[in-house]
Amino acid sequence: MTQYIGKPISRVDGLEKVTGKAKYAAEFDTPDLLYGYVVNSTIAKGKIKQIDATKALSLAGVIQVFTHENRPKLAWFDMNYKDQDAPPGSPFRPLRDAKIKYNAQPIALVVAETFELARYAASLVQVDYEEEAHETNLQANRHKARKPSLGMASLLKPPPPKPRGNFEEAFKEAPVQMTGEYVHSMEHHNPMELFASTVVYEKGRNKSGARYTIYDKTQGVTNSVLYVSQVFDIPFKNLQVLSPYVGGGFGSGLRPQYQLFLAVMAAES
DSSP: GGGTTTTTTOTTTTTHHHHTOOOOHHHHHHOOOOOOEEOOOOSSSSSEEEOOOOOHHTTTTTEEEEOOOTOOOOOOOOHHHHHOOOOSSSOTTSSSEEEEEETEEEEEEEESSHHHHHHHHHHOEEEEEEEOOOOOTGGGGGOOOOOOOOOGEEEEEOOOOOOOOOOOEEEEEHOOOOOOOOOOOOOOOOOOOOOEEEEEEEEESSSGGOEEEEEEOOOHHHHHHHHHHHTTOOOOOGEEEEEOOOOOOTTTTOOOOOOHHHHHHHHHH
16 A cells, blocks of 8 residues: 555545535435434433324324334344444444433434425424433542453454563653643544435335335444344345445444434335
């Protein structure tokens, strides 16, 4: 790779991206396409006491509002929801139950004939919460942190190299010693392509014969295929995940995000 350093190299997808011709996951279309809009939790921890979608469902063109109360039955075991880069512990399952684990958690999906209608209907979904005390200060809770582990990734990737030498001894004998602790603010990158999934469902004679073409914002299409297959019990041969352009990822697109789950669930229902 050193022969490319310092030289102007053309990016294969560069022209399409800078001219707006690159088509991302949310921009693919198909006849009779429906649109989903997520309703997010407004509390950080607690549970949903009641969720009322009556007003949203009364609008012409609103097809369904999915919540933990009416979602289809899906895989139950943790291992079905683990992906190739999943960390240790129990994986997050969208719409699993009434528990709220974090602020902006997806708690409902409004499906409608247009995006604008789905967005407006989502604003009409009324939610009553039973709020619990929450912790947001990471520094104050560092003593509760778990030891680092690669989790499922350890089965697919080589482990990190073993430590070399003896730092404590070398530091003790060093002629100059300096220690310090530095804390900086959280930084977020802003990719051109936000997370979205478009699912084209082709009905078969039975579930094993149905085909799914999924346009997903992902850096790992095989990971998305694995996740969808495990959660929804769909044969690999019936799944095709496409990501022709990745509009910025920086690692955030390595794992399936909740919109993939919600899009496939809505397409199946």
